[in-house]
Amino acid sequence: MGVSGFSIVNHMLLPKKFKSSVEEDYWHLREHVQIWDVSCQRQVEIEGPDAQKLVQLMTPRNIARTLIGDCLYIPLIDENAGLINDPVLLKLSKDKFWLSIADSDVLLYAKGLAIGSRFDVKISEPDVYPLAVQGPKAENLLSEIFGSHLK
Numbered sequence: 759m760g761v762s763g764f765s766i767v768n769h770m771l772l773p774k775k776f777k778s779s780v781e782e783d784y785w786h787l788r789e790h791v792q793i794w795d796v797s798c799q800r801q802v803e804i805e806g807p808d809a810q811k812l813v814q815l816m817t818p819r820n821i822a823r824t825l826i827g828d829c830l831y832i833p834l835i836d837e838n839a840g841l842i843n844d845p846v847l848l849k850l851s852k853d854k855f856w857l858s859i860a861d862s863d864v865l866l867y868a869k870g871l872a873i874g875s876r877f878d879v880k881i882s883e884p885d886v887y888p889l890a891v892q893g894p895k896a897e898n899l900l901s902e903i904f905g906s907h908l909k
């Protein structure tokens with residue numbers, strides 16, 4: 759059985775229903791493993807000498823000790839501490855970060871902050887289309903595909 763229901767997220771169709779009911783999908787996810795196309799969760803790339811300064815300006819979470827390859831959950835807030843988005847941050851290199859966002863205009867927000875702060879950064883949306891592997895058996899599936907070193 760394939761997908762039988764969709765939602766629109768970030769101007770894209772997101773598969774939402776596979777089984778005969780949403781409840782059946784829920785219990786399948788709780789007990790097994792599911793692979794979801796979450797390409798609607800866009801990436802914002804921030805690169806340049808001031809990339810870390812810009813990311814730090816956007817979040818109250820201290821990112822000073824992040825290492826290349828680290829992923830962190832970081833809330834992005836506005837000047838009144840209102841939540842803009844809650845992406846996962848990936849540090850790709852010393853001066854290159856990706857924010858894996860939900861559905862908001864983080865790219866435009868980052869560009870506005872960068873221009874206003876005169877940061878030396880390039881902000882773009884890379885051609886990356888994530889998949890989510892979720893559920894209690896996700897680790898087993900990934901180990902079968904990529905090797906037992908993932909456990």
